[in-house]
Amino acid sequence: MGGVHPHDNKISRECAIEQLPIAPSVFLSVAQHIGAPSVPCVAVGDKVKVGQVIAQPGGFVGAFIHSSVSGTVKSIAPRADLAGRASTHIEIAVEGDEWLEGIDTSNTLITTIPDDPKAIIDKIRLGGVVGLGGATFPTHVKLSPPPGSQCERVIINGCECEPYLTSDYRVLLEKGEEVVVGAALLQKAMGGVPCTIAIEENKPEAIAHINEVIAKLGYKDMEVMVMKMMYPQGGEKQLIDAVMHRQVGSGALPISVGAVVQNVGTALAVYDAVQKNKPIVDNTVTVTGQCFPKQANLLVRVGTPLQYIIDYLGGIPADAAKIISGGPMMGRAVANLQAATVKGTGALLFLTEAQTKRAPETNCIRCGKCADACPMGLEPFLLNKLSKNADWDACEANAAQDCIECGCCLYSCPAHIPLLDNIRVGKGFVLSAIRARAAAAKAAAEAAKK
Amino acid sequence: MLDVVIALLPAVICSFVFYGWREIMVMGVSVASCVLLEWAITKYMLKQPSTIGDLSAVITGILLALNLPYTTPWWVVVIGAVVAIGVAKMTFGGLGQNIWNPALVGRVFLLVSFPTYMTTWSAPQGLFGLDAVTSATPLGAVQEGLLQGATIQEIMSAGDYSYSKMLFANLGGSAGEFCVIFLLLGFVYLCIRKVIKPWITLSIFGTVALTSLIFWGIDPSRFTDPLFNLLSGGLVMGACFMATDYVTSPMSVKGGIIFGVGIGFLTMMIRYFGSYPEGMSFAILIMNSVVPLLNMWFKQKKFGRN
Numbered sequence: 115m116g117g118v119h120p121h122d123n124k125i126s127r128e129c130a131i132e133q134l135p136i137a138p139s140v141f142l143s144v145a146q147h148i149g150a151p152s153v154p155c156v157a158v159g160d161k162v163k164v165g166q167v168i169a170q171p172g173g174f175v176g177a178f179i180h181s182s183v184s185g186t187v188k189s190i191a192p193r194a195d196l197a198g199r200a201s202t203h204i205e206i207a208v209e210g211d212e213w214l215e216g217i218d219t220s221n222t223l224i225t226t227i228p229d230d231p232k233a234i235i236d237k238i239r240l241g242g243v244v245g246l247g248g249a250t251f252p253t254h255v256k257l258s259p260p261p262g263s264q265c266e267r268v269i270i271n272g273c274e275c276e277p278y279l280t281s282d283y284r285v286l287l288e289k290g291e292e293v294v295v296g297a298a299l300l301q302k303a304m305g306g307v308p309c310t311i312a313i314e315e316n317k318p319e320a321i322a323h324i325n326e327v328i329a330k331l332g333y334k335d336m337e338v339m340v341m342k343m344m345y346p347q348g349g350e351k352q353l354i355d356a357v358m359h360r361q362v363g364s365g366a367l368p369i370s371v372g373a374v375v376q377n378v379g380t381a382l383a384v385y386d387a388v389q390k391n392k393p394i395v396d397n398t399v400t401v402t403g404q405c406f407p408k409q410a411n412l413l414v415r416v417g418t419p420l421q422y423i424i425d426y427l428g429g430i431p432a433d434a435a436k437i438i439s440g441g442p443m444m445g446r447a448v449a450n451l452q453a454a455t456v457k458g459t460g461a462l463l464f465l466t467e468a469q470t471k472r473a474p475e476t477n478c479i480r481c482g483k484c485a486d487a488c489p490m491g492l493e494p495f496l497l498n499k500l501s502k503n504a505d506w507d508a509c510e511a512n513a514a515q516d517c518i519e520c521g522c523c524l525y526s527c528p529a530h531i532p533l534l535d536n537i538r539v540g541k542g543f544v545l546s547a548i549r550a551r552a553a554a555a556k557a558a559a560e561a562a563k564k
Numbered sequence: 565m566l567d568v569v570i571a572l573l574p575a576v577i578c579s580f581v582f583y584g585w586r587e588i589m590v591m592g593v594s595v596a597s598c599v600l601l602e603w604a605i606t607k608y609m610l611k612q613p614s615t616i617g618d619l620s621a622v623i624t625g626i627l628l629a630l631n632l633p634y635t636t637p638w639w640v641v642v643i644g645a646v647v648a649i650g651v652a653k654m655t656f657g658g659l660g661q662n663i664w665n666p667a668l669v670g671r672v673f674l675l676v677s678f679p680t681y682m683t684t685w686s687a688p689q690g691l692f693g694l695d696a697v698t699s700a701t702p703l704g705a706v707q708e709g710l711l712q713g714a715t716i717q718e719i720m721s722a723g724d725y726s727y728s729k730m731l732f733a734n735l736g737g738s739a740g741e742f743c744v745i746f747l748l749l750g751f752v753y754l755c756i757r758k759v760i761k762p763w764i765t766l767s768i769f770g771t772v773a774l775t776s777l778i779f780w781g782i783d784p785s786r787f788t789d790p791l792f793n794l795l796s797g798g799l800v801m802g803a804c805f806m807a808t809d810y811v812t813s814p815m816s817v818k819g820g821i822i823f824g825v826g827i828g829f830l831t832m833m834i835r836y837f838g839s840y841p842e843g844m845s846f847a848i849l850i851m852n853s854v855v856p857l858l859n860m861w862f863k864q865k866k867f868g869r870n
Contacts, residue, residue, distance in 0.1 A: 115867065351867060361868040476618060477660035482815025491866040513866055529660075
């Protein structure tokens, strides 16, 4: 259902992952995952090593944050993030590169899978692993199904359907063994369920390589599934539908249909956390764009300021008009180059004015292309109108809350109407209304108990 | 929109070649008055930025001209344009807001108001051609003949309406009725360019073929055959270029198929049992009115909902 076919523009696909030198200072946000912000557990002036916990989870849906460098804690203060919003950051001045004892930094592949699923999940939690596909949802929470639900299949998302992005592709090629072991660990954690590694057909080298690795390592019930090239094939709900032919309901979680989806980068992080005791301290970031002279896939320490990455690659090109964190379809514009990377930063994309300029909006001609393109089966033209009229009840009745903000509607609109921009407003109001109702119902239920 | 103009070009050029200078005049007056009118209305009445750049008025002008006999006086063409753009399009708020296909509203208005001009057909007088010969359209001849008690076979042999003649544009009628092969060419272009989806057009063709097959099978002396019905009148014109208008057709595939079936069936009912020889315009306008309902009833299924 739906979807669009933008040119994939994977111009950095041949660039091997390269280690970015460590920045003089890093800034680690305490709110770089979905859920409660973490609580700092170091003080200004403390010496820290790479991999040392510097912030504790703020709740069950939360994550540990580890120092990505060794050095001295300089400050714990609010600082602007990518979008310019302030959140608490822990600043660490770098001194050397000393890792915490117990972390295995060698390249030796460890293929033995521990027996206890609980122990695996606990190590994932202690490793601060969050979903690296973009949503940064704490992985251990995803791996702990609520009572009554049962995981039937683990899906490793290697679609990377957004144009330009190549970090997952490079990880599949260069760290394929680790990803496959990570997938096996996730299988075990979910009780030995089958596992599908989904890769889009435009990455034949990765498909061949992962097939080889699976055959070599010999894990059971694990297969590569070649996915049709379509945006948003890698959307969680779309992927589950394509792999398992099951549709996750409105507002429901993948586990409700027996699926657990983890991104390729997350599978690698799971491997590191469980087999190597190595928490997330770095991740692969694609730096690309037609106007950017040096394409790269960089292994970046979490908390590295964007300016440092860009300077390393030769600075901002003169004709760059916009920098996007993430892909061109769903990424967010970067408002602040002093902002630091977070665990979920997957790409920095440079676009020229010609690439970003929007054509003037004209009348909707009811062609229905947006409805055809919507992978959620919504009617963007209608939601656009309802949103502009501030009719939130009608927005909810027409499922604005189901919008996954993939941008297919906007991409396909011949009248250049900013559909997604307007729908996002309606979705925001609908979601807060749903949350308010849930809170009120909960309060009423508690009052009735008393 | 430019693609639609390109798709219409073969038919337009064909109409110029077959119908000569009068057709060029009709086309010129029609397009010019449609564009001028839209410009004037947006500028002086609505006081909004001009929308003529979107070329939709040009398309309305071309479609209106293709729907008129080439002998139509210029002032009748202007009245048609005023009704098409002024009444059917701009009163509803311009592009995207109109309920009915503007060019068809213009055409039907003229058909009802000036029946003499609209039904006086001449055999084509080419650019370098001979004198015009007044003759009835095939559908008109059938209607006329049946009233006089003749059988279809007698009418057909008397009028020499061969399928190849109908396909290759050398019979009387309005330009758009008899450039069938060129209209189909434009339709294929629009499908390849993914400007329109073929469902609506194909379901009209299918329904017309099926309906006429049934009636023709029952009584071939009273009812015309499927191929005749597909090639005559404005059927190809309407199915390819008027019924597929985004604004006035349903959005979903299912809605589009039902829309097409409705048009095909109504067209055949009017042709067989109505007092007008040709029913395509009326059928499309009637189904245009149902589009909001079809859009409401036949939405695509939302993901993960029942």
